[in-house]
Amino acid sequence: MNSGAQPAPPQASTGSTAAGDGDGRIGRRSVAAIPRHFRHLLALDDFERAARRRLPRPLFGYVSGGVEEERSMRTAATAYDDHVFLPRYFAGVAGVSTATSLLGEEWDAPFGIAPMGLCALMGYRGDLALASAARDARIPMIVSGSSLIPLEEIMAENPRAWFQAYIPTGADRLRALLDRARAAGVETLVVTVDSPVGSNRENNMRSGFSSPLRPSLRLAWDGAVRPRWLFGTFLRTLWRHGIPHFENLYAERGIPIISRSVQREFGGRAHFAWEHFSEIRRLWPGRLVVKGILHPNDARRAVASGADALVISNHGGRQLDGTVAPLHVLPHIRAALPDVPLILDSGIRRGTQVVKALALGADFVLLGRPFNYAATLGQAPCVSYAISILRGEVARTLAQIGLRRTDELSPDNLVPRGPIAPGTFAEPEAPDAQCE
Numbered sequence: 316m317n318s319g320a321q322p323a324p325p326q327a328s329t330g331s332t333a334a335g336d337g338d339g340r341i342g343r344r345s346v347a348a349i350p351r352h353f354r355h356l357l358a359l360d361d362f363e364r365a366a367r368r369r370l371p372r373p374l375f376g377y378v379s380g381g382v383e384e385e386r387s388m389r390t391a392a393t394a395y396d397d398h399v400f401l402p403r404y405f406a407g408v409a410g411v412s413t414a415t416s417l418l419g420e421e422w423d424a425p426f427g428i429a430p431m432g433l434c435a436l437m438g439y440r441g442d443l444a445l446a447s448a449a450r451d452a453r454i455p456m457i458v459s460g461s462s463l464i465p466l467e468e469i470m471a472e473n474p475r476a477w478f479q480a481y482i483p484t485g486a487d488r489l490r491a492l493l494d495r496a497r498a499a500g501v502e503t504l505v506v507t508v509d510s511p512v513g514s515n516r517e518n519n520m521r522s523g524f525s526s527p528l529r530p531s532l533r534l535a536w537d538g539a540v541r542p543r544w545l546f547g548t549f550l551r552t553l554w555r556h557g558i559p560h561f562e563n564l565y566a567e568r569g570i571p572i573i574s575r576s577v578q579r580e581f582g583g584r585a586h587f588a589w590e591h592f593s594e595i596r597r598l599w600p601g602r603l604v605v606k607g608i609l610h611p612n613d614a615r616r617a618v619a620s621g622a623d624a625l626v627i628s629n630h631g632g633r634q635l636d637g638t639v640a641p642l643h644v645l646p647h648i649r650a651a652l653p654d655v656p657l658i659l660d661s662g663i664r665r666g667t668q669v670v671k672a673l674a675l676g677a678d679f680v681l682l683g684r685p686f687n688y689a690a691t692l693g694q695a696p697c698v699s700y701a702i703s704i705l706r707g708e709v710a711r712t713l714a715q716i717g718l719r720r721t722d723e724l725s726p727d728n729l730v731p732r733g734p735i736a737p738g739t740f741a742e743p744e745a746p747d748a749q750c751e
């Protein structure tokens with residue numbers, strides 16, 4: 316699927332064009348309506364299984380893996396099971412809509428694409444595939460500071476894209492990067508704070524992944540046994556665009572992604588403190604989002620220092636092993652900051668999980684890996700298809716629990732898994748509250 320013309324993704328069967336079609340057929344899906352080559356991809360987890368077969372082992376390991384024993388990754392993913400739905404019926408759910416507003420903008424779904432480095436190494440021009448699918452689906456896409464395609468090209472593809480920066484050391488470098496982002500048309504800047512030092516990803520060492528990649532016989536073999544990736548992504552990229560470089564870490568071009576000797580600068584962030592963030596706030600006139608917050612007091616501090624929104628995240632379990640699940644701290648951060656836009660990520664794979672996060676206080680969520688796999692497997696059409704699957708699931712879940720809009724969600728739509736405490740439903744609700 317990496318080369319040649321791509322068919323348009325199916326729309327109506329997944330609920331993507333009209334999440335609420337007004338006649339009760341929300342979410343009905345039929346295999347016949349899905350293009351043949353997407354029929355093995357019915358849920359987002361299917362994309363991971365397919366990408367494992369497509370990508371060389373070190374690259375698949377880099378995308379799919381977490382840090383150390385992957386406890387953070389598992390905790391984040393399983394936290395959604397700690398809450399279960401209390402559906403309501405005869406609630407008049409015709410016309411259910413997944414449209415959601417965030418930071419003063421309207422989006423067609425309550426989820427976006429998380430920033431991911433190196434996407435163009437997995438799928439041909441991966442960042443552009445993500446950007447164009449997000450543009451067409453009217454959802455946010457965040458360009459990673461570690462991406463391999465110049466920010467300007469991605470912004471040209473999707474002028475509503477956001478940009479995630481790793482703060483460079485040195486005031487001049489910082490100012491130059493922010494000036495460049497501004498000139499490229501970025502309005503929303505995301506500053507990732509959860510990487511003060513490099514993470515301990517043993518799986519990368521075991522599988523032979525490094526950044527930059529070191530040419531070796533083993534790496535050549537890993538690529539050779541994945542010919543669709545080799546020809547569809549790697550050689551096609553080299554032939555048309557040369558060796559990819561880190562394009563967006565600084566104002567100027569960074570190091571190449573393949574090199575025998577060049578070292579990537581990972582250090583230098585350990586001394587960062589909130590004063591550095593305040594300096595960014597002073598320099599950046601647009602919307603400013605802090606990504607990687609887990610402690611409610613850091614959330615308060617970020618907002619006091621000028622953040623417009625927060626991403627509650629454990630980086631998909633890729634930085635520190637054994638962290639709290641983002642979903643578990645979400646209600647506490649919501650209680651601390653009732654009016655601040657909160658975005659949640661890590662481990663979301665289902666519409667039901669999106670809806671649980673929104674019910675527990677998130678305004679929006681992000682997903683990373685599934686969209687990365689989709690770009691790898693079939694570029695923008697496959698990303699559009701993945702988006703349509705998730706959007707259909709969100710619409711169906713809303714309708715199934717008796718709601719028509721995401722902003723109607725509240726913690727009352729959920730109970731903790733397991734026996735329910737006596738007295739939970741002692742208060743009857745006002746008669747006809749459901750029938751208005």
Ligand SMILES: Cc1cc2nc3c(=O)[nH]c(=O)nc-3n(C[C@H](O)[C@H](O)[C@H](O)COP(=O)(O)O)c2cc1C
Nearest residue numbers: 378429430431432459507630631661662682683684
């Ligand atoms: C391959 C990959 C690369 C990533 N690169 C970045 C990055 O450059 N900047 C960043 O803030 N987060 C990065 N992340 C973390 C994501 O933005 C996001 O927090 C995480 O993927 C969410 O978890 P999920 O993949 O389970 O949805 C990366 C994640 C993956 C999988």
